[in-house]
Amino acid sequence: MKPTDSYLTVPTWRFLDESLSARTRSALESFAADDTLCQLVGQQLSPPAVRTWVHDNTIVLGIQDHRLPHLEDALPVIHSAGYRTIVRNSGGLAVVLDQGVLNISIVLSEQAGSIDIPAGYDVMLDFVRRLLPEAGDRIEAYEIVGSYCPGSYDLSIGGKKFAGISQRRLRQGVAVQVYLCVEGSGSDRAELVRQLYDKGLGGEETKFAYPDIRPETMASLAELLGIPLTVTDVNLRVQQLLHALAGEVQMGGFREDEMELYTYYLQRVVDRNAKMIARG
Structure with a gap:
């Protein structure tokens, strides 16, 4: 039996499929949804939950x-490529969302005992490996320099990154989130972020060490596995896996x-995003 x-393996999973319904909405709504689930699951007002979500170019x-010194020079490049930008009030650096990227959130409760940060990452690593049996243990977790x-929990196959994991903790709930670059070009996405840092730094030295993006270090699952895998395929696998794991x-x-709570968290993330933009 694995630690994860x-x-x-629980009696009941709750599955919220927003792989289609969230596409045209702001990604801020997804942050609010995960905060809402953190409180509901954390306070045991809901069984553990999995939410899948996809957003258009963001x-x-x-x-x-x-805080990039020349962000005002970088944003027009991003926007002219057809991507909107938002700011999250949490750790981590820039990530790319589009129709070829499936995001998965696993939300667990700490009511029965604390879940340490490595355990949260391991749960998602195990989940992704189960989703992709054709890759299995070839999926490794370590930092991919240049991505x-x-x-430290970048997910890669053969040294090329296709996913990154983050965590959000709130009201005894733990949301472990992964973005899976399922289809399309991983290196094209990375090139966009490389331009963000190139223009945003403008050759200046900064106290914070921004990543030196090398687009060839990133790829999609379809590219890595050599099969025509789609977001729809993987989303269906998520549902099938949950049925296999739960009664x-x-x-x-x-x-x-639950909508009143969601509305509260949505207003909170919208206000925070507005404050961050106002500081810019």
């Missing part, structure tokens, strides 16, 4: 990205009685 089995900037938003899978979005 106790988190993944670059999510971290706080440090927003965007590098971290019951509850489908559907937020209930009417």
Whole structure:
């Protein structure tokens, strides 16, 4: 039995599929949704949950990205490429969202005991490996130098990164989030972020060490596995995996009685984003 089995093999999973419905909405809504689930699951008002989400062309900037000395020169390059930008009030650096990127959030409760940060990462690593049996243990977790938003739990195959994991903790809830570059060109996405830093730094030295992006270090799963894998395929696999892991899978979005909480968290993330932009 794997250490992660106790988190993944549960009586009931809740599954919120927003792989289509979230596409035209702001990614800020996804941050609000995960905060809402953190509180609901953390306070055991909901079973553990998995949410899948996809957004149209968006670059999510971290706080440090927003402090680039020449950000005003970089943003027009991003916007002219057809991407909107938002700022998240949390750790991490810029990531790319588009229709070829499937985001998965696993939300767990700490009511029965604390979940340390490495355990949270391991849960998602195990989940992704189960989703992709054709890759299995070839999926490794270590920092891919030259990728965007590098971290010790970058997921890669053959040294090329296709995913990154982050965590959000709130009200005894833990949301472990992964972006999976499923289809399209991983290096093209990385090139866009490389331009962000190139223009945003403008040759200046900064106290914070921004990553030196090398686009060839990133690829999509379709490229790495050599199969025509799509976001729709992987989203279906998520649903099938949850049915294999639990006795019951509850489908559907937020209930009417949960929407007030979601509205509260949405207003909070919108206000924070506006404050970050105002500081720019």
